[in-house]
Amino acid sequence: DVRRPKNYPPGPQWIPIVGNLFQFKKLLGILGYHHLVWQELYDRYGEIVGTKLGRKLVVTVFGEEAVTQVLTREEFEGRPDGFFFRVRTFGKRQGLVFCDGNLWKKQRKFSVQRLKKFGYGGKLMLENVEGEAKYLMETFLEKSSEPIYMHDAFDVSVVNVLWMMIAGERFALGDARLKKLMTLIHDAFKITDMSGGILNHMPFLRFIAPNSCGYNKVVNLTNRISDFLEETIQSHKNYANDGHPRDLIDAFLEEMKSENDETFTEEQLISTCIDLLMAGSETTSNTLSFAVIYMLEYPEVMEKVQIELDDVVGRNGSPRLSDTGRLPYTNAVLKEIQRLTNVPPVGIAHRAVKTAELLGYTIPEDTILITSLYSVHMDPKTWKDPFIFRPERFLGEEGANIRDKSFLPFGYGKRQCLGISLAKANYFLFFVSLLHSFNLEKAAGGPLPDLKGIDGITLSPKPFTVKLTPR
Numbered sequence: 343d344v345r346r347p348k349n350y351p352p353g354p355q356w357i358p359i360v361g362n363l364f365q366f367k368k369l370l371g372i373l374g375y376h377h378l379v380w381q382e383l384y385d386r387y388g389e390i391v392g393t394k395l396g397r398k399l400v401v402t403v404f405g406e407e408a409v410t411q412v413l414t415r416e417e418f419e420g421r422p423d424g425f426f427f428r429v430r431t432f433g434k435r436q437g438l439v440f441c442d443g444n445l446w447k448k449q450r451k452f453s454v455q456r457l458k459k460f461g462y463g464g465k466l467m468l469e470n471v472e473g474e475a476k477y478l479m480e481t482f483l484e485k486s487s488e489p490i491y492m493h494d495a496f497d498v499s500v501v502n503v504l505w506m507m508i509a510g511e512r513f514a515l516g517d518a519r520l521k522k523l524m525t526l527i528h529d530a531f532k533i534t535d536m537s538g539g540i541l542n543h544m545p546f547l548r549f550i551a552p553n554s555c556g557y558n559k560v561v562n563l564t565n566r567i568s569d570f571l572e573e574t575i576q577s578h579k580n581y582a583n584d585g586h587p588r589d590l591i592d593a594f595l596e597e598m599k600s601e602n603d604e605t606f607t608e609e610q611l612i613s614t615c616i617d618l619l620m621a622g623s624e625t626t627s628n629t630l631s632f633a634v635i636y637m638l639e640y641p642e643v644m645e646k647v648q649i650e651l652d653d654v655v656g657r658n659g660s661p662r663l664s665d666t667g668r669l670p671y672t673n674a675v676l677k678e679i680q681r682l683t684n685v686p687p688v689g690i691a692h693r694a695v696k697t698a699e700l701l702g703y704t705i706p707e708d709t710i711l712i713t714s715l716y717s718v719h720m721d722p723k724t725w726k727d728p729f730i731f732r733p734e735r736f737l738g739e740e741g742a743n744i745r746d747k748s749f750l751p752f753g754y755g756k757r758q759c760l761g762i763s764l765a766k767a768n769y770f771l772f773f774v775s776l777l778h779s780f781n782l783e784k785a786a787g788g789p790l791p792d793l794k795g796i797d798g799i800t801l802s803p804k805p806f807t808v809k810l811t812p813r
């Protein structure tokens with residue numbers, strides 16, 4: 343059907359079966375990044391754009407006003423359904439990220455409460471972040487005579503703090519199995535985009551072209567993660583520490599036994615772990631690696647951060663999380679990097695749970711909603727010279743005038759990132775520890791690593807190496 347739903351937002355004309363997919367692909371070929379294709383459509387049609395990708399209606403919103411409406415209104419609180427969104431979770435709608443309604447409410451609440459119980463947001467978590475950062479810096483020091491790969495250098499350390507709360511253990515930095523798992527997770531984020539990608543629009547492609555549509559990769563990843571988690575869960579079951587849960591898995595298993603609630607199943611437990619691992623590792627690790635590239639690109643900024651650190655922490659001290667409030671310039675640098683890199687450029691897709699009005703248009707029930715966080719962070723009405731890297735914009739009077747809704751790296755509203763305090767702690771402490779201990783230089787030969795990165799659900803840096811010289 344080529345007819346647009348009544349009062350649907352403006353956008354390109356579509357054709358039967360594929361909708362706007364071909365137009366989208368063509369623009370993607372020219373612009374190279376999904377979020378830039380959306381930005382192009384924003385320039386053509388305005389702050390709300392209606393498209394159809396395959397069989398799905400997809401409405402994308404841009405700028406602070408439209409984006410925060412979608413992120414805060416109950417009618418838009420859902421998550422999309424479809425083949426791609428279920429492929430990691432046993433073909434069902436479960437886990438934490440791609441589910442909604444009562445299951446999501448109960449499960450999100452349970453995970454947040456129990457993670458808190460096992461340290462999340464408290465002293466124990468902060469101590470673990472500090473321990474991991476110290477440990478990683480020691481490893482860097484041992485290797486400081488050779489170039490170090492930085493695009494994935496933070497992977498294991500970042501996961502460790504989360505994994506302590508989920509499973510009560512940490513990994514050795516060289517743990518081959520976890521490294522493999524992380525590589526698969528990185529790959530999975532590159533396969534597709536937030537509308538669910540080609541697999542969601544045409545699920546039958548998995549029979550015709552399972553390799554090129556990414557199906558085989560996703561299945562391989564899911565199987566490996568599930569195997570790994572099943573083993574961990576089995577060893578928790580064997581331990582049978584009744585009444586004294588040690589971590590999230592123990593607490594979940596106990597809840598399953600109490601049979602109060604039929605949503606507590608082993609599949610839901612595995613799906614929850616997968617979601618936490620995937621959402622918690624890739625985003626933080628990519629942000630940190632981009633931060634390293636920014637420091638190579640702007641050595642004068644690196645030096646200013648180091649001077650502030652030396653002033654506040656001292657040359658011989660170690661940076662702590664409690665120093666955060668006394669490092670205004672460093673914090674401004676961290677924010678400016680997040681604003682410009684847009685690691686999740688369009689957040690995570692939402693879904694209209696019922697037909698609703700938005701900015702004068704009608705959004706039919708089940709429409710996928712994409713929120714361009716990139717457009718909010720690059721809006722010249724909010725940010726003077728948005729493409730310029732200028733940490734000072736977050737300081738002084740200029741910084742004080744930035745509205746909450748103008749800077750949304752973690753989203754906003756009820757579906758806002760569940761891991762913000764861990765993400766911020768990891769991002770801050772690994773960054774300052776690195777700069778406090780080392781001078782960063784480009785490894786010999788070749789150009790500076792690319793600030794733009796690789797397209798995907800999250801943007802990720804291309805592989806690059808750095809020379810770390812102890813200060």
Ligand code: HEM
Pocket residue numbers: 413438439440450504617618621622623625626629685686689690691751752753754756757758759760761762764765769
């Ligand atoms: C720099 C690091 C991170 C960034 C930039 C980030 C960003 C985001 C964004 C933009 C969303 C979507 C919000 C929405 O739908 O409107 C989100 C959701 C989520 N994040 Fe994060 N995140 C980060 C780290 C983490 C960590 C460390 C964890 C795990 C502890 C985590 C767990 C989640 C989960 C479970 C959701 C889905 C929440 C839901 O659907 O209710 N994230 N994150």
